Amino acid sequence: METTKPESWNTPSEPKPENKKVVAGILGILLGGFGIHKFILGYTQEGIIQLVITLVTCGVGSIIGFVEGIIYLTKSDEEFYQTYQVGKKGWF
16 A cells, blocks of 8 residues: 655644734834733733833833834844743843
């Protein structure tokens, strides 16, 4: 009996984990003060803290979100995934 190997296009591939690096980075730069980039990554508590910091400092605290957005975009995809989605590092 002959066994056939399925073609590469017909074999199910391993599902890749979703990498939210670009979305979180852009939102961090544009709307960092509202903590939206934190909510996208699943950090609800940190997102609320970011929002409160921005409100208490009259917007000056939004610099934190801007810096985080730049950090997100400068990391490699694998480094970002391991640090923020697997390791759940909430700040910087």
